[in-house]
Amino acid sequence: MAGGSSTSSIVSQPGFASVVALARSPAALKAFRTAGLLAGLWFFLTFWHKKDPKKAKKLESKLVTDLSKVGRRVKQDEYGYDPDEYDVVIVGGGTGGCVLAARLSEDPTIRVLLLEAGRSNLDDPVALVPAVGTRTFRTPLDFNFWTEEQKNADGRKRYWPRAKILGGCTNTNANCYHFGAPSDYDEWAQLQKNQEGAEAWSYKEFLPYFGKFEKFTPSKDYPGVDASQRGSSGPVDIGYFGHLSHSPGAFIKACINAGIPHNPDVNTAQGTLGVTKCVVLGAVHFQITDRDEPVTYIDSKGQRVTTETAYLTPTVLARPNLTVATKAYVTRVLFDTKDASKPRAVGVEFADSTGAKYQVKARKEVVVAAGAVSTPQILMLSGVGLAEHLSDFRIPVVADLPGVGSHLMDHLVVDWHFKDKSKTGINFLRAKNFSQKVQLTTALVQYKLTRKGPLTSNIAEVAAFVRADDPRVFPENKYSQTALPEDTSSGKNAPHLEIFGSPMIYEDFGFGWTPLESHFGLHTVLLRPKSTGQIRLRSTNPEDPPIIDPNYFTDPNDVKTLIRGARLVQDLVKVEPLASVVDHTGDGSPGTHHHLHTVTDKELEKLILERAETLYHPCCSARMAPLEDGGVVDPQLRVYGIPNLRIADASVFPTIISGHTAAPVIAIAEKAADLIKAAVKQT
Template sequence: MPNFDFVIVGAGSAGCVLANRLSESGKYSVCLLEAGPSDRYGWIHLPIGYAKTMFHKTYNWGFYTEPEPNLDNRKIYWPRGRTLGGSSSINGLVYIRGQQRDYDEWAALGNPGWGWNDCLPYFKRLEHNDLGASATTGVDGPLWATTIPGKNKLVDAFIGASQKNGVPLVSDFNSGPQEGVGYYQLTTRRGLRCSTAVAYLNPARKHPSLHIETDAQATRILFEGSLAVGVAYRQGGTLHEVRATREVLLCAGALQSPQLLQLSGIGPTALLQKFGIPVLRDVPGVGANLQDHLQVRLMYEVSEKITINDELNSLWGKAKMGLQWAATRSGPLAIGINLAGMFCRALPEENATPDTQFHFATVSAEQAAGKVHSFSGCTYSVCQLRPDARGHVTIRSNDPFEAPAIQPNYLSTERDCRTTVAGVRFAQRVAATAPMKQYMKRPYRPQSDVQSDDEILAFCRQYGTTIFHPSGTARMGPASDPTAVVDARLRVHGIAGLRVVDCSIMPTLVSGNTNVPTVMIAEKAADMILEDARSSGAGRIVVDSRVGQPASNAVATEGALALRKI
């Protein structure tokens, strides 16, 4: 089988970054495997086009959760990108890092090097920010952060009403504190989506040491003892194998990285034995610790025809949007849906930093990316930033092409329920505050008769859905923690030559959208991988960071972090 120094599974938000950084020197050969096709579909690149990819059967995995017991036993649709760029090619483009406290908490949980001050240089490295260079912003990176231009009457009213409710006006949500209200920044460049495929992979195509395979779905990791040596994958109906002479790097996301680990014999013993999979390593944390942001969408009919609904319900409106984009690369087609954001404390007596995020959109529909309502409408999307709920993702069989079972366990804790209800009440206060009040003709959902906490919670259970941020299923933690999956250098505990580099390594969910934090994780991981490669010279680093729990046929180690060359 063909040999490469590194084999990367998944060309998504993290995989494209690694493909670029590991191949740019020309010293190391890299094979990038992507289960989906190339990103040539035109709607991927138009910011408003994520409505066209949300349910696309080719470019979207289209997962569903198991029935959620606290959401009226509904199965929740979970879109995930299935193309170059992964979910960065189909997401809502919002550019958010999270709060300083998120990363300091990661470090405090036993992950040295992951505090805010450690991660900030990588955030600055990755970005080309139109706010200009500062102590917390970068301007030389490949991923663009473009500020949405102001002057939208309805958005300005939302911002003004939020200020009257005690939320400060900000121009940058990403400097660390986060609290405030204002226009979002987006991962767009000159009116087009700036996915990681655009920002990182396209420039890397000129690297002769990079090899890209699309429509190539990984089926299992190949091992010699407890040493990862390659990946098996299916392409065009044929099974192939590719060898990694240094490392296999899993970048398949919070659902499919743990799925692939489990299919390859790394995970909870009882689960693997249930499906006849030989147990290479008993790691209970693989697939556990699943976290996601639940969004609750409040919708109002607007008293003036100033919404995207009005544009999309008119042939002239659609034509005007198209002409504006064609002439100036501006307007609704260049922006997408969510124009403004707010980070506030719905429970200020309990939280010193924001506990709730708002996405405000001048559009309304029965579901995200669905057909817009016939009336002028707007949406307040509310989500709790740091949920207590923990779920899991597990294989259903030993068939690598069967979707995993997903159980988020939304609203399963008392604090999650209280915070979500408080967030809805905060949105209702903003809607009832001038200057926003004058534009709110009537509440569409929930209706005005939903008043008590119990009624609001019932509304949340009936209509709550994902805001597309699954994380934490191969979480980072020290070797002393038996439920941790990877160490602080993202190496799978007890397995040599294997790392996980994507949002599944997050010990706790960041306070906001997860795309930019995932890019940061990959930037930082690339430095670690290259540092380890240089230290090993022409050989391979073998690490067993979980002393006292040897894998079957484990490569011998000396000390807590033993290294040797093969």
């Protein structure tokens, strides 16, 4: 049949003409387009993900990976020589450690060594893409910690991500710049009970350390932000950066319509209550038009800011008095105990990837900045901790400090999922089908060429901080059936709950179910838990993770507070303009929570206990408090009984703050550097 286009006529044609006709069929053309797209995606990702050998070589020239150049090899049963000496040895190159190394080495007379168990990740071309920080979870760049089974929280173990990278968890967090309520720090000072230096932790006295590291970029689109209250010359870029998706934008207006005030800057003396676009560490700016649609623009970087990128710059790494050693796993702090009543930290032992051990001497101070999990573990392995616990492992006791590993606190979050009618969600970042792969390819190309678009999202794009007893938010006539929890806040202007909005949803930290359709998430965070837990040794092997038991929900007030938060979420999705974003075809769909208004408080409690996960904010496990109150360090961050051993990370929080923890850790490290500089000069 001349000119026929049916499959039968094509097959009947002989030779080359048959092949050409078959190739022109709609099915074949679609297959070719699909294959071409996937091939292009493969080529693009292969090219983009390929590590730059020149950049890697440049990094290696600045960072020490041959540990024999840092310390002397420890031969079995032979400790009779003097190892290499430094004035200050810093254990842990995470959020606080990078700050300490940079600030202490500003003084050319102080020789500084920074030991980091992981490595730099800056040779990975996607390491600083804001939206993909969690890609390091459950990889060699993560400590892969798990809690014990939580008997009051569905009996499950919880995964605790902790980055094993220079810069620590600033590589993986949501980049939210928030440091809690002013009264949180006044409470810190009060908990010191008038010890020398206690008042220096009050909000008024501690605030300058936040300004010291800030470099705030004002925006003409946010005239409500008083730039004079923000730092302008620090090493850490902060500002109203990042992609703003449609559903989080609608969340802001819905909160205002529901009685939650708008707060353009939640980091001032006026307090943190209200709803806001998250201020982030990064490099992408945006504005909201009258129609609440984001118009984004970007500076020359468009990248995540970590404490490695901010503080360990090439200029800093070139200082002759600073050595940064990576893949150096600290096994213990070394002490001189000739006078048992006055032990002194004299150095650090560490191992390389083969298990070979090395030692270095600290002439002046040792500073442990390994985080709220590893810091107490290292202290206990070194003989500093509860004597009874150490004796179980036959570890010689250097200092009997029961507070080491105790009073562990954490922020819990419960994620609530809703189908998104606007179809502007970014679940395609974990592409599962052809359509999502097309969206991901588009976003990758957009970011690569312009540094704009969804990949500049910090995921937690907007947040509201509320009190559970605020009558504007929880009017009695509407919430009378929901129990009012006990007030655990640090003051009348401090929140109990954070509700943040994200343009995507995730289960099991992104390793579980991912929907094919567009969804958004609203997340309730318990900011002031009453439950506390502990860190304990599992063995004397430093590479064995410690026993982590946060004791979630041991106090019933915690679940009461989260029930209030869930009730607020169920009401917010009914308030315009967010109500118009909710796609009710998702009602009853697995993994969504459109039905919250239909469940009883008892049923809601069960959901919360099943779904609650860490918000990555463990702290207080070596807290700054009086010795009689279970304290480990004094207001100068010195370990009790060992004045030249200090701690400078989230473990020293006297109690958990009502906000995000990265900023206060950076400020603590800034303050610790000043304290150490002064002490070194005196000695």
